[in-house]
Structures are given as C-alpha cells and as structure tokens.
Amino acid sequence: MSYIFVSCTADNVAAMASTGYEAARRLEAGNPKGGSGSRTAHGHGHGRTAHNMSSSSLRKKSDLSLLSKVRCGLLRTILTNLQEIFLGTKLFILFPAVPLAIAANYLHFGRAWLFALSLLGLTPLAERVSFLTEQIAYYTGPTVGGLLNATCGNATELIIALFALHRGKIEVVKCSLVGSILSNLLLVLGSSLFLGGIANLHKEQSFDRKQADVNTGLLLLGALCHILLLAFDHAVSSGEQAADAAPRLWLSRACSIVMLLAYVAYLFFQLKTHRQLYESEEEQDDDNDDAVAQDEAVIGFPSALAWLLGMTAVIAILSEYVVATIEAASDSWGISVSFISIILLPIVGNAAEHAGAIIFAFKNKLDITLGVSLGSATQISMFVVPLSVIVAWIMGIKMDLDLELLETGSLIMAILITAFTLQDGTSHYLKGLVPLLCYLAIGACFFVSKSPANQIHDVNAGVLTTSTGVTVA
Amino acid sequence: MASRCYEAARIMEVGNLKGGGGGLGKEVHHGHGRTAHNMSSSSLRKKSDLSLVSKVRCSPLRALLANLQEIFLGTKLFVLFPAVPLAIVANYYHFGRAWLFALSLLGLTPLAERVSFLTEQIAFYTGPTVGGLLNATCGNATELIIALFALHQGKIDVVKCSLVGSVLSNLLLVLGSSLFLGGLANLHKEQLYDRKQADVNTGLLLLGALCHILLLMFRYAVNTGEQAVDAAPTLALSRACSMIMLLAYVAYLFFQLKTHRQLFESQEEDGDDDDDVVSEDEPVIGFASALLWLVGMTAVIALLSEYVVGTIEAASDSWGISVSFISIILLPIVGNAAEHAGAIIFAFKNKLDITLGVSLGSATQISMFVVPLSVIVAWIMGIKMDLDLKLLETSSLIMAILVIAFTLQDGTSHYLKGLVPLLCYLAIGACFFVFDSQTDQNNGIDAGGLTTTAAVTKAY
Numbered sequence: 012m013s014y015i016f017v018s019c020t021a022d023n024v025a026a027m028a029s030t031g032y033e034a035a036r037r038l039e040a041g042n043p044k045g046g047s048g049s050r051t052a053h054g055h056g057h058g059r060t061a062h063n064m065s066s067s068s069l070r071k072k073s074d075l076s077l078l079s080k081v082r083c084g085l086l087r088t089i090l091t092n093l094q095e096i097f098l099g100t101k102l103f104i105l106f107p108a109v110p111l112a113i114a115a116n117y118l119h120f121g122r123a124w125l126f127a128l129s130l131l132g133l134t135p136l137a138e139r140v141s142f143l144t145e146q147i148a149y150y151t152g153p154t155v156g157g158l159l160n161a162t163c164g165n166a167t168e169l170i171i172a173l174f175a176l177h178r179g180k181i182e183v184v185k186c187s188l189v190g191s192i193l194s195n196l197l198l199v200l201g202s203s204l205f206l207g208g209i210a211n212l213h214k215e216q217s218f219d220r221k222q223a224d225v226n227t228g229l230l231l232l233g234a235l236c237h238i239l240l241l242a243f244d245h246a247v248s249s250g251e252q253a254a255d256a257a258p259r260l261w262l263s264r265a266c267s268i269v270m271l272l273a274y275v276a277y278l279f280f281q282l283k284t285h286r287q288l289y290e291s292e293e294e295q296d297d298d299n300d301d302a303v304a305q306d307e308a309v310i311g312f313p314s315a316l317a318w319l320l321g322m323t324a325v326i327a328i329l330s331e332y333v334v335a336t337i338e339a340a341s342d343s344w345g346i347s348v349s350f351i352s353i354i355l356l357p358i359v360g361n362a363a364e365h366a367g368a369i370i371f372a373f374k375n376k377l378d379i380t381l382g383v384s385l386g387s388a389t390q391i392s393m394f395v396v397p398l399s400v401i402v403a404w405i406m407g408i409k410m411d412l413d414l415e416l417l418e419t420g421s422l423i424m425a426i427l428i429t430a431f432t433l434q435d436g437t438s439h440y441l442k443g444l445v446p447l448l449c450y451l452a453i454g455a456c457f458f459v460s461k462s463p464a465n466q467i468h469d470v471n472a473g474v475l476t477t478s479t480g481v482t483v484a
Numbered sequence: 485m486a487s488r489c490y491e492a493a494r495i496m497e498v499g500n501l502k503g504g505g506g507g508l509g510k511e512v513h514h515g516h517g518r519t520a521h522n523m524s525s526s527s528l529r530k531k532s533d534l535s536l537v538s539k540v541r542c543s544p545l546r547a548l549l550a551n552l553q554e555i556f557l558g559t560k561l562f563v564l565f566p567a568v569p570l571a572i573v574a575n576y577y578h579f580g581r582a583w584l585f586a587l588s589l590l591g592l593t594p595l596a597e598r599v600s601f602l603t604e605q606i607a608f609y610t611g612p613t614v615g616g617l618l619n620a621t622c623g624n625a626t627e628l629i630i631a632l633f634a635l636h637q638g639k640i641d642v643v644k645c646s647l648v649g650s651v652l653s654n655l656l657l658v659l660g661s662s663l664f665l666g667g668l669a670n671l672h673k674e675q676l677y678d679r680k681q682a683d684v685n686t687g688l689l690l691l692g693a694l695c696h697i698l699l700l701m702f703r704y705a706v707n708t709g710e711q712a713v714d715a716a717p718t719l720a721l722s723r724a725c726s727m728i729m730l731l732a733y734v735a736y737l738f739f740q741l742k743t744h745r746q747l748f749e750s751q752e753e754d755g756d757d758d759d760d761v762v763s764e765d766e767p768v769i770g771f772a773s774a775l776l777w778l779v780g781m782t783a784v785i786a787l788l789s790e791y792v793v794g795t796i797e798a799a800s801d802s803w804g805i806s807v808s809f810i811s812i813i814l815l816p817i818v819g820n821a822a823e824h825a826g827a828i829i830f831a832f833k834n835k836l837d838i839t840l841g842v843s844l845g846s847a848t849q850i851s852m853f854v855v856p857l858s859v860i861v862a863w864i865m866g867i868k869m870d871l872d873l874k875l876l877e878t879s880s881l882i883m884a885i886l887v888i889a890f891t892l893q894d895g896t897s898h899y900l901k902g903l904v905p906l907l908c909y910l911a912i913g914a915c916f917f918v919f920d921s922q923t924d925q926n927n928g929i930d931a932g933g934l935t936t937t938a939a940v941t942k943a944y
Contacts (some may be wrong), residue, residue: 212743416708420701424694431889432687435679441739445687448728449694455724456698459717460705 095309096139096318108132112329122339129332130359136326137167138363143322146315157282163319165191165390167360170327172399174334181403181410183337183352188396189418190353191360195388196230196425197450198358199365203380204432204443207372212440218377220436225280226385227430232273233392234423236266240413263411264404267397274393350457353418361387377438385429417460421453554768555598555777567591571788581798588791589818595785596626597822602778608767609774616741622778624650624849626819629786631858633793640862640869642796642811647855648877649812650819651689652912654847655884657817658824660905662839663891666831667899677836679895684739685844686889691732692851693882695725699872722870723863726856733852809916812877820846836897844888876919880912 097106112128114120144163148156168191175183208216240263247259310318333356341348358365364383371379396412403410414422428449432442556562567590574584603622607615627650634642667675699722706718767774792815800807817824823842830838855871862869873881887908891901 416701416705417698420697424690424697427886428687428690428694431683431690434893435683437680439739439744441684441735441744442687444735445691445732448732449691452691452695452698452725452728455728456702456721459721460702461717 092310092314092318096143105131105135109136109325109329112332116332121343122336123343125332126336126340129329129336130356132329133167133326133333134359134362136322136329137360140166140319140322140326141363143310143315143319146310147312147319150312150315154282158278162394165387165395166323167326167330168357168391169395169398170323170330171334171356171360172395173402174327174330176399176403176406176408176410178334179408180334180337181408183334183348184399184410185414186349186352186418187356188391188399189414189422191357191391192230192388193353193421193425193450193453194357194361195364195384195391196429197446197453199361199368199387200380200384200429201443201446201448201450202365203368203372203384204377204438205440205447206369206443207375207377207380208438208440208443210373211375214375216375216377216438217436218381218433218438220433222378223381223385223433225277226381226389227426227433229273229277229389229393230385230426231430233270233396234419234426236270237412237414237419237422239266240411241416241419244413259413260409260411263400263413266412267400270393270397271401274390274397277389277393346458347461349460350454353457354454381433417456421456425449425453551769551773551777555602562594564590564594568595568784568788571791575791580802581795582802584791585795585799588788588795589815591788592626592785592792593818593821595781595788596819599625599778599781599785600822602769602774602781605767605769605774606771606778609771613741617737620737620849620853624846624854625782626785626789627816627850628854628857629782629789630793630815630819631854632861633786633789635858635862635865635867635869637793638867639793639796640867642793642807643858643869644873645808645811645877646815647850647858648873648881650816650850650854651847652812652880652884652909653816653820654823654843654850655689655888656905656909656912658820658827658846659839659843659888660902660907660909661824662827662831662843663836663897663902664899664906665828665902666834666836666839667897667902669832670834671899673834675834675836675897676895677840677892677897679892681837682840682844682892684736685840685848686885686892688732688736688848688852689844689885690889692729692855693878693885695729696871696873696878696881698725699870700875700878703872718872719868719870722859722872725871726859729852729856730860733849733856736848736852805917806919808919809913812916813913840892876915880915884908884912 108128108131112125112132115125115128140163141160144159145156148159151159168188171187172184175181175187240259243259243262337348337351341351364387368380368383371377371383400410400412425446428446432446556565567587571584571587571591573579574587599622600619603618604615607618610618627647630646631643634640634646699718702718702721769777796807796810800810823846827839827842830836830842859869859871884905887905891905
C-alpha cells in the first residue's frame with residue numbers, strides 16, 4: 012500500500028478537510044498516468060460510459076467533516092478512503108451481509124441462509140467494483156478505461172460462471188447467463204421504459220436508435236449461434252444428421268470464437284471509431300444533489316487498484332458460496348434450480364444497474380437507460396458466454412452453447428420483442444409494459460418448470476437424452 | 485316532409501339523451517367511440533330512403549317502420565339477411581346439416597355488421613370512453629360467441645383454430661388484400677400511415693405469440709425429457725399467461741382511450757365522398773331502441789353460432805375438407821367479411837390509418853382479449869383449455885406477425901407490400917388444406933396434448 016509514503020508530517024497541511032484530502036490524494040497518486048486524471052477536461056470521456064453514469068446515480072457525496080478531526084494524516088487518509096468506498100453508495104446498508112455470509116459459512120448456518128446472504132452481499136460489491144473501475148479509468152485514459160469498464164461491468168456474472176464451471180455445474184452456468192440477458196433485455200429495459208413513460212406522460216420520449224440497433228444486431232448474432240446448436244441437436248436426434256455428436260462441441264467452440272471476434276469489433280466500434288454515438292448525456296446542474304457529478308477521481312490510483320483486487324476477491328468468495336449452495340437453497344425453498352438461476356440470480360446481480368436505469372428513465376434520459384440495459388445484455392451474450400466456453404475448453408470441461416429449448420425460445424422472442432420495441436426511436440409506457448409482461452410470462456414458465464433431478468449434478472456435456480421425444484419433433 | 489316526421493319519430497323514442505352532447509351536436513364526431521372499426525363498417529351503410537315510410541299515417545307504426553328500415557335495409561349486406569330465417573327453418577325441418585352450416589355462416593355476416601352499427605349508435609349516447617370500450621368488446625362479438633359455444637360443447641380445438649384463424653385472417657388476408665388493392669388503385673400516389681399505431685399493435689401481438697410459444701416449447705420440453713413428466717403445470721401456466729394477456733389488453737385500452745388518444749383518432753371523412761357512405765354525426769336510432777336491437781341481434785347471433793358449432797363436423801364430412809381448414813380459414817373469412825370490405829374501401833380512398841386500425845385492431849383484440857377470456861371462461865366452466873396451439877398454428881402465427889411487423893415498419897405502403905401478406909395467407913391456407921389431423925381428436929374434450937406421431941414422420 013502506498014500509505015507508507017505518507018508521513019505523519021502530512022498533517023502540517025491545512026486542517027481543512029478538503030485541502031487535507033486533496034493533499035493526501037495527490038501524495039498517493041504519485042504520477043497520474045495519462046496526465047489528465049484530476050482535471051475536468053473530458054468529463055465524460057474517461058470511460059464514463061452509460062454504465063458508470065447509472066451507478067453514479069446511487070452515489071452519495073462523502074461527508075468528510077468528521078474525518079477532518081482526526082489528527083494523524085495517515086489514519087485520516089485510510090478513513091477517508093474507507094468512507095468513500097464503503098459509505099459512498101446508497102447500497103451500503105447491504106454491506107453487513109458480506110461478513111455475515113462469511114460467518115455463516117464458518118459457523119455452519121443453514122445452507123439456504125448462506126445462499127441468501129451471499130446474494131445480498133454481492134449486490135453492493137458489484138456496484139463498488141463499477142465505481143472503482145470508473146475511478147481507475149480517470150487515470151488510464153478513455154480507451155483503457157472503456158475496456159476495463161466493458162470487462163469488469165459484469166464481473167459478478169463472469170465470476171459466478173467461472174466458479175460454476177469449475178464445479179462442473181454446466182446447467183447453472185448456462186441458465187444464469189441466459190437469465191442475465193433476459194433480465195437486462197426485458198426486466199430492466201421494460202420497467203425503466205414503463206416507469207419513465209408514466210413519469211413523463213405527456214413529454215416526448217426519444218432516444219438514438221443507432222445505439223439500440225448495434226446492440227440488437229450483436230444479440231441476434233449470439234442468438235443465431237445458440238439456435239444453430241439447438242437445431243443441430245434436433246437434427247441429429249431426428250436422424251437428419253449422422254449420429255456422432257462430437258461436431259457439436261467443435262461447433263460450439265467455433266461459434267464462441269466468432270462471438271468473441273464480434274465483441275472485439277464492437278469494442279473497437281464503441282471506443283474508437285464511433286465514439287460519438289456513445290457519449291453519455293451530461294448531467295445537468297439541476298440534478299438533485301444526491302447524484303455526484305464526478306469529474307475527478309476521489310481515490311488514488313494504487314488505492315483504487317488495491318481495493319478493486321480486494322473486492323474482486325470477496326466477490327469470488329461469495330460467488331463460491333452461491334454456486335455451492337444453490338441446490339440446497341432450491342430444496343429448502345421448494346423452487347427449481349433453473350428458476351433460481353434464470354430469475355433470482357440475475358435480478359439480484361443486476362439490482363444496482365436496474366435502479367440506475369429506472370432513475371435515468373424518470374429523468375427522460377433514455378439513451379443512458381438503453382446503454383445500461385442493452386450494453387449489459389450484449390456484454391454477457393457476446394463476451395461472458397463465449398469466454399465461459401473457451402475457459403471450459405481450457406479446463407477440459409465439455410461445455411457447449413446448446414441451451415435448452417425453453418431458454419433458447421425465450422431468448423429469441425426477447426430479442427425480437429426488444430428489437431421491435433426500440434426500432435422507431437420513441438418510447439411510451441406501453442412500450443415498457445409489453446417487455447415487462449413478457450418477462451412475467453417467462454418467469455411463470457420457469458417457475459412451473461422442473462428439471463429431471465439427475466441433470467444438475469453431473470458434469471454434463473450438454474447432451475440431453477432426447478430419445479423419447481424424437482417422434483414428437 | 486319525410487325528414488321532419490322522421491326527426492319527430494326519433495325524438496319521441498330517444499327520451500333522455502345520456503351523456504349530453506350525445507347525438508345532436510357535431511362537435512367531436514370522431515370522439516364518440518368512432519374508432520376505425522366503426523368507420524369501416526360505415527362504408528357499407530346506405531342512407532335510408534324514408535319517402536316510403538313517410539306515407540304511413542300512424543306515428544308509432546311509422547317510427548317502428550323507420551327503425552326497421554334503418555336497421556335492416558341500412559346496409560349493403562341486407563341481401564344476406566334472408567339467410568337468417570332460412571337457417572332457423574333448416575334447423576327445424578331437418579335439412580342437410582351442411583346446408584344448416586352454410587346458411588348459418590351466411591346469416592352471421594350481416595348480423596355482425598349490424599351489431600357494429602348498433603354499437604356505434606349507442607356510443608353516441610354514452611360518450612367516447614364507454615363507447616370505445618363497447619366497441620372494443622363487441623367488435624368481435626361473433627368470434628367471442630362462437631368460441632364460447634364451442635367451449636360449451638367441449639370442442640376445444642375448434643375454439644383454438646377459429647381464434648388463430650381469425651388473427652391470421654385479419655393480419656394477412658384483410659391487411660394484405662387492402663394494401664394490395666389500395667396500392668393498385670393509388671398507383672402513383674404516396675401512401676402513408678402512422679406507424680406508431682402499428683407498433684403498439686405489433687408489440688401486443690408479439691406478447692401474445694410469446695405466451696403461445698412458451699406453452700408449445702414447454703410441451704415439447706416435457707416430451708423430450710428436458711422437463712419432469714407431470715404436465716399439469718401446462719394448465720397453470722396457460723392460466724397465468726392468460727391473466728398477463730388480459731392485463732396487457734386493459735393497459736392497451738387505457739392507452740388507446742385515455743392517455744394517447746391522439747394516436748388513434750380516425751381520419752375524418754371528407755365532403756367529397758360518394759353519397760353512398762353515410763357520414764354519421766348523429767345517431768339515427770334512439771338509445772333504448774338501439775339497446776333492444778343489440779340484445780336481440782346478439783341473441784340471434786348466439787343461435788346461429790350454436791348451429792355453426794354443432795354442424796361443423798357434418799359439414800366437414802359432407803364437403804370433404806378437414807375441420808381445421810374450416811375453422812382456420814372458412815369461419816374467419818365469413819365472420820370478418822364486413823370488416824374486410826370496409827378495410828378495402830378505405831384503402832381505395834388512401835386512408836390507410838383506418839385500414840390498419842381495423843385489421844390490426846381486430847387481430848389484437850382477438851389475440852389479447854378473446855383468447856385469454858376463453859381460457860378463463862373454460863377455467864370457470866371446469867374445462868381444461870390451455871394456450872397450447874399446435875406447432876403448425878403457432879409457427880404460422882409467429883411468421884404472420886413477423887411479416888406484418890416488417891411490412892409496416894416504415895410507415896409507407898405500395899401494392900407489393902400487400903401482395904406479400906396475401907400470398908403468405910394463401911400458403912398457410914394451402915398448408916391447412918392438405919393437413920389432415922386425426923379425426924378422433926376433434927370430437928373429444930382435448931386438453932391440447934395432441935399425439936402428432938403420424939403427422940410428424942410425414943413431415944420428414
């Protein structure tokens with residue numbers, strides 16, 4: 012930690028909290044990379060994508076008056092950091108869930124409790140990771156910052172997926188990722204457009220449809236890959252294709268590479284050549300003073316990096332608990348594992364983004380809302396899913412892109428409905444209600460669905476027995 | 485003078501005009517629930533020639549005759565009215581059942597149109613909102629009544645097929661033929677319409693299609709072993725989805741009648757319309773009279789619907805075509821004939837907003853109101869009806885919605901945009917013509933889980 016460099020003589024600096032804070036930060040920052048970290052020059056250019064702005068709506072301005080009383084500069088710095096990190100969000104009330112979850116693991120509480128506490132603890136951690144990524148982006152410049160944001164934006168889903176892979180729970184991986192896409196496309200977008208439409212009932216609500224089109228196109232590419240796998244599977248079962256199913260895995264891996272290629276191109280498009288499509292709308296001065304308009308970093312670069320690593324480690328721990336206890340929670344609560352993976356996990360994981368998207372819809376800033384929801388869906392579909400397949404390949408686990416019929420069908424319909432809803436660039440509350448009701452219908456469908464018990468626990472190559480149903484198809 | 489006597493007769497009947505400003509003012513003549521649906525039917529009206537009636541001395545008799553003339557002769561479809569008594573006669577004299585089927589079908593056409601007319605008349609008295617609601621509910625009275633009778637007789641497949649067929653007919657046949665003929669008639673003019681209205685309807689239709697697809701996939705997943713074997717959830721899921729669809733329909737009505745009314749105002753009729761089309765700014769029948777006639781006609785529709793549902797298998801055997809073809813293609817064509825004619829006429833006049841309002845609005849009403857209502861009514865009646873249409877019907881429905889959504893997405897039209905949906909309908913009709921579902925399915929109370937083994941292997 013760089014605090015070592017801060018000597019206690021730092022308290023010679025003026026006792027004013029803000030000056031002391033500035034000084035402390037400057038001492039920490041050392042040489043800010045990129046040179047423009049603390050200036051207000053590119054307020055929305057430092058990787059301050061829609062994603063970051065939506066989280067910023069949950070920030071609180073830190074009240075530093077208490078800390079100014081602490082004499083020792085080093086302690087003050089640490090406490091300032093802690094306050095910024097832990098209390099800088101409205102979600103801080105959920106933070107106690109983190110130590111509680113760890114305690115629950117060691118004291119052997121009920122496994123369902125461990126599951127619930129871990130889920131609750133993940134929510135503020137995900138939001139803080141987004142905050143820290145934004146802070147780091149101030150130091151690293153817009154491009155790297157954008158890349159960081161794109162990668163860490165869905166850190167929770169990625170980590171949960173990797174842990175589930177590691178334990179061989181392929182179905183949980185597939186279900187949670189599909190559920191995350193469905194939640195972003197239908198629940199977050201639908202509820203935001205619905206509530207925003209009601210709040211702005213007689214105003215005109217428009218957004219830039221180019222951004223929506225780009226995302227929709229990529230989502231359709233991802234859906235195509237899943238459909239090809241599913242159709243291939245059926246064709247093999249019904250005898251149109253030769254019976255050796257080895258090509259399926261190869262096809263999945265090839266499609267994953269294609270999807271990652273598309274994602275790289277999308278990043279290049281978004282961060283380099285067509286940046287102007289994605290500049291988030293500036294926050295007006297008349298915003299309520301709860302939303303912090305952050306033009307400068309509030310934490311030093313090494314500090315932010317260290318916190319980021321630390322929080323990611325904690326996310327990893329909680330994710331491991333979640334993945335390990337999902338069946339126990341399912342048995343204990345009496346709902347199917349697919350329902351938990353597809354509906355519950357993503358709702359909790361996305362809670363911070365969801366709240367942000369709704370808030371910006373209320374303010375009639377639909378471009379940000381779309382950026383958050385569609386951007387997340389695209390990231391998961393074109394980055395996290397194929398990355399999981401590649402990682403599984405490396406780990407020697409046979410994961411493919413073949414989602415089951417229900418999930419694939421729901422995904423296709425969700426993408427189609429979203430594409431049609433967004434295709435004219437305007438919005439009203441009924442446009443939000445329709446995706447929302449679609450999500451309810453899909454949720455009801457998965458609520459009553461019940462997987463045969465033997466599928467979830469095995470290291471499943473994804474080949475479901477379809478012999479009984481062949482003639483039906 | 486004919487007009488003065490007529491006026492006097494009407495005023496005697498009308499009594500207390502409810503809702504104020506109901507009939508006599510001209511202020512918001514397209515606000516009185518005069519949606520596209522009503523306006524399309526109005527294209528089939530004829531102005532009543534009251535000279536004959538004016539000669540009758542006794543004024544109550546004159547009023548009655550004026551009423552009758554307005555009701556029965558006020559439409560160009562009056563030539564079909566004799567089919568109604570003929571159908572009733574056919575039932576009692578035990579003519580061939582196929583004859584009874586055909587006559588009932590023919591009789592339903594003018595009755596459906598008259599119900600729409602009466603609804604519009606009542607809307608003049610009740611104000612725009614209730615009028616709009618009435619129109620939304622009664623607009624597809626025929627389909628609703630046929631569906632309920634078929635449910636009552638346990639013919640679940642007929643219900644499902646006739647409702648799907650009605651949606652397909654509205655989306656592809658009515659819309660396609662209107663755009664095609666309208667495009668030919670206005671070959672070098674620009675044909676525009678407001679795409680926002682089309683978008684709202686398309687979104688709701690996609691929601692309905694999603695619910696059907698979920699059910700279909702659920703059933704397949706059960707069969708292929710992806711899901712546990714107890715299929716009871718299908719029914720619970722259908723009922724939950726039906727409630728979601730009804731919720732969407734209520735929101736749609738609220739949207740259409742309250743908050744975003746301006747999107748749905750039908751285009752005014754210009755003065756240069758030909759004098760066959762009655763531009764009605766005031767009701768021509770008193771409120772009590774209209775209500776009575778409405779109830780009476782609905783009863784006759786119910787009677788004929790019962791004949792239709794009762795004789796559908798006999799007609800199928802007699803004519804040699806499958807019951808699904810009759811339910812999906814024939815029934816809706818006849819039931820929609822009046823709207824169809826109206827939509828084409830308005831397309832000729834390059835008033836595509838009305839055409840779209842009629843066809844898309846009907847499709848949305850059936851998909852989001854009549855279908856889930858049938859499921860709920862079946863639930864109450866203890867019949868196991870679910871939303872699971874079969875594979876062919878569901879795929880046709882999805883493709884129809886997609887084709888229409890793409891066709892309408894840019895706000896303009898030409899004749900090829902109409903020809904494409906029309907040919908899609910021909911293809912779907914051909915498909916159901918050759919499709920021969922197993923005969924024992926249609927007579928039993930079918931929960932929807934059809935065995936498709938025979939047809940499946942044929943498909944490959």
